[in-house]
Amino acid sequence: MTREQQDTSQVDVAIVGGGMAGASLALMLTRYCPQLSVALLEQQPLPDPRASLQLPSFDTRATAVSAGSLQxxxxxxxxxxxxxxxxxxxxxxxxxxxxxxxxxxxxxxxxxxxxxxxxxxxxxxxALGPVLHRALAQTPVGLLAPARVDSVQMGTDGALLRWRDGNGDSERQLQARLLVVADGVDSPLCRQLGIDTERVExxxxxxxxxxxxxxxxxxxxxxxxxxxxxxxxxxxxxxxxxxxxxxxxxxxxxxxxxxxxxxxxxxxxxxxxxxxxxxxxxxxxxxxxxxxxSLSLAREQWRRGLVLVGNCAHFLHPVAGQGFNLTLRDCYWLAQSLVQADLARNSPGQLDLLQEYGRQRQLDQQLTIGFSDRVPPLFASANLMARGLRQAGLLGLTLAPPLRASFVGQAAGFGL
Ligand SMILES: Cc1cc2nc3c(=O)[nH]c(=O)nc-3n(C[C@H](O)[C@H](O)[C@H](O)COP(=O)(O)OP(=O)(O)OC[C@H]3O[C@@H](n4cnc5c(N)ncnc54)[C@H](O)[C@@H]3O)c2cc1C
Incomplete structure (x- = not known):
C-alpha cells in the first residue's frame, strides 16, 4: 500500500486543496503542531512531486514573495x-x-x-510547487491524491468528508475534527456550506x-x-x-x-x-x-470545526503581489493558534481557538485587502494621492512594510 492509498479515515485536521495555500499550511502544521494528525486531499494526481505542475497554483505565473514570507x-x-x-x-x-x-x-x-x-x-x-510537495512527501501528512471532495457535512465533532479517487467510482469518507477549505476561488465547498462571498469585478x-x-x-x-x-x-x-x-x-x-x-x-x-x-x-x-x-471575499472565514484559507477566503487584485503573502501569514497564525490545542482536553476545531485566530488576523487582512482593493484604481488617476503612491510603487509598499506603514500613516494624516 502506498502513502497515497493509506487509510486516513479519522484525522485531527483535513485540508482540502493542495495548492499554494493548502500545501503551505500542511507544512506549517507538521512543523509547529506535531501533535496533530493531518490529511491533505487534492483532486489532481500527485504521483511524484513534478506532478504538482498540473495544479492550478503552480502554473506559469511567478510570485513576488516578501521578506516576511521568505522568513x-x-x-x-x-x-x-x-x-x-x-x-x-x-x-x-x-x-x-x-x-x-x-x-x-x-x-x-x-x-x-x-x-x-x-x-x-x-x-x-x-518551481515553488515541487519544493513544497517534495518537502510534504518527507512529513507524516497523509497525502490523498487524486482525491476530489464532493461533499462535507458539519457535525458536533467536526466534519465528515466524502471524496472520490481518480477513477471516480468509489466513494470514501474521512472524519476530521477541523476541516480547512483551501480549494481556491469560487469554491463549491463554501457554497455547499452556505458561505456567501462578496465580489467586485x-x-x-x-x-x-x-x-x-x-x-x-x-x-x-x-x-x-x-x-x-x-x-x-x-x-x-x-x-x-x-x-x-x-x-x-x-x-x-x-x-x-x-x-x-x-x-x-x-x-x-x-x-x-x-x-x-x-x-x-x-x-x-x-x-x-x-x-x-476581481476581489472575492468569503463572508465567514471560520466556524466551529471549519476554517477557510487562501483564494477561497480572499482573492485579491494581483498587481500589488499581496495574495499569497497574506495567505502565508494567515496559515502561520492559524498554526500558531493550533499549537495551543491540548488534544486530551479539546479539539483543534474548537470555536474559541478559531475565534482567537480570527481576532489575530483581522487587522492585517483589513489593511491588506483594503489596500489591494482601493489602491490600484487610483493608479489611473492624476490626483495627489495617486502621485504619492506612484512614487512609492505598489510593489515597494508590499515588500517594504515600514514604507507602507509610513505611507498609510501619511495618507491617513497620522504622519507616522
Ligand atoms: C496573475 C496573478 C499573479 C499573482 N501574483 C502574486 C504575487 O506576486 N504575490 C503574491 O503574494 N500573490 C500573488 N498572486 C496570488 C496567488 O496566486 C494566490 O494567493 C494563490 O494562487 C492561492 O492559491 P490557493 O492554494 O488558495 O488556490 P488554488 O491555487 O486555486 O489551489 C486550490 C487547489 O484545490 C484543489 N481543489 C479544488 N477543489 C477541490 C476538491 N473538491 N477536492 C480536492 N481538491 C480540490 C485544486 O485542484 C487546487 O490544486 C497572484 C495571483 C494571480 C492571479
Whole structure:
C-alpha cells in the first residue's frame, strides 16, 4: 500500500486543496503542531512531486514573495531548496509613463525589513510547487491524491468528508475534527456550506508571461504606471544563459484581448513602447496567460470545526503581489493558534481557538485587502494621492512594510 492509498479515515485536521495555500499550511502544521494528525486531499494526481505542475497554483505565473514570507519559508527549512529558484529583489524602480522622473527603492534602505539583504524574491510557481510537495512527501501528512471532495457535512465533532479517487467510482469518507477549505476561488465547498462571498469585478485582466532581455536585470524589479493600469517586470533566475523577467501587465478586458492576438514580434514592440527601456531591450516573449481581476471575499472565514484559507477566503487584485503573502501569514497564525490545542482536553476545531485566530488576523487582512482593493484604481488617476503612491510603487509598499506603514500613516494624516 502506498502513502497515497493509506487509510486516513479519522484525522485531527483535513485540508482540502493542495495548492499554494493548502500545501503551505500542511507544512506549517507538521512543523509547529506535531501533535496533530493531518490529511491533505487534492483532486489532481500527485504521483511524484513534478506532478504538482498540473495544479492550478503552480502554473506559469511567478510570485513576488516578501521578506516576511521568505522568513517563514526559512523557519520551515525550505530556504536551502528555494534559494536556487529565487531571484532576489534588491532594487525596485518605479516610473510613470509620460513623466520623465522615476524613483528607486533599495534593500539597504529597508534593512530591518529585508531577508538576507533582499526586499523580497521572485519564484516561478512551477518551481515553488515541487519544493513544497517534495518537502510534504518527507512529513507524516497523509497525502490523498487524486482525491476530489464532493461533499462535507458539519457535525458536533467536526466534519465528515466524502471524496472520490481518480477513477471516480468509489466513494470514501474521512472524519476530521477541523476541516480547512483551501480549494481556491469560487469554491463549491463554501457554497455547499452556505458561505456567501462578496465580489467586485474590476473588468480588467492581468496578462502574464516570461520575457527574455538582452542584458541582466541586476536583481531589479520594475513597476510602471500607465493610463490603463500598473505593469510590473520582476527578475527571474537565468535559464540556459538567458536573462529573464516575469511580466504582469494589467489592462482593460478589450485591450488584453487585442494584445493576446498579437504575434510575438508585434507584442514585444508594443510592450517596449509602453514599458520603455529601463530594463533594456526585450528580445523574447513567452505565451501569454490572462487572468480576470476581481476581489472575492468569503463572508465567514471560520466556524466551529471549519476554517477557510487562501483564494477561497480572499482573492485579491494581483498587481500589488499581496495574495499569497497574506495567505502565508494567515496559515502561520492559524498554526500558531493550533499549537495551543491540548488534544486530551479539546479539539483543534474548537470555536474559541478559531475565534482567537480570527481576532489575530483581522487587522492585517483589513489593511491588506483594503489596500489591494482601493489602491490600484487610483493608479489611473492624476490626483495627489495617486502621485504619492506612484512614487512609492505598489510593489515597494508590499515588500517594504515600514514604507507602507509610513505611507498609510501619511495618507491617513497620522504622519507616522
Ligand atoms: C496573475 C496573478 C499573479 C499573482 N501574483 C502574486 C504575487 O506576486 N504575490 C503574491 O503574494 N500573490 C500573488 N498572486 C496570488 C496567488 O496566486 C494566490 O494567493 C494563490 O494562487 C492561492 O492559491 P490557493 O492554494 O488558495 O488556490 P488554488 O491555487 O486555486 O489551489 C486550490 C487547489 O484545490 C484543489 N481543489 C479544488 N477543489 C477541490 C476538491 N473538491 N477536492 C480536492 N481538491 C480540490 C485544486 O485542484 C487546487 O490544486 C497572484 C495571483 C494571480 C492571479
Amino acid at each position: 517563514i519559508f526559512a523557519e520551515l527549512g525550505l530556504w536551502p531548496a528555494l534559494r536556487e529558484h529565487c531571484a532576489p529583489i534588491e532594487h525596485i524602480g518605479v516610473s510613470d509613463r509620460g513623466r520623465a522622473l522615476g524613483v528607486s527603492l533599495q534593500a539597504r534602505q529597508q534593512a530591518p525589513a529585508s531577508f538576507e539583504g533582499m526586499l523580497g524574491a521572485v519564484i516561478e510557481n512551477a 474590476y473588468r480588467q485582466r492581468a496578462l502574464v508571461t516570461t520575457v527574455g532581455l538582452q542584458r541582466a536585470h541586476g536583481n531589479r524589479a520594475y513597476e510602471r504606471f500607465t493610463d490603463s493600469g500598473p505593469m510590473a517586470l520582476l527578475p527571474l533566475p537565468q535559464r540556459d544563459g538567458h536573462h529573464r523577467m516575469a511580466l504582469v501587465w494589467t489592462c482593460e478586458e478589450d485591450a488584453a484581448e487585442a494584445l493576446m492576438q498579437l504575434p510575438e514580434e508585434a507584442f514585444i514592440a508594443r510592450l517596449q513602447r509602453t514599458f520603455g527601456w529601463r530594463a533594456g531591450r526585450i528580445v523574447r516573449a513567452g505565451s501569454l496567460q490572462s487572468y480576470p481581476l
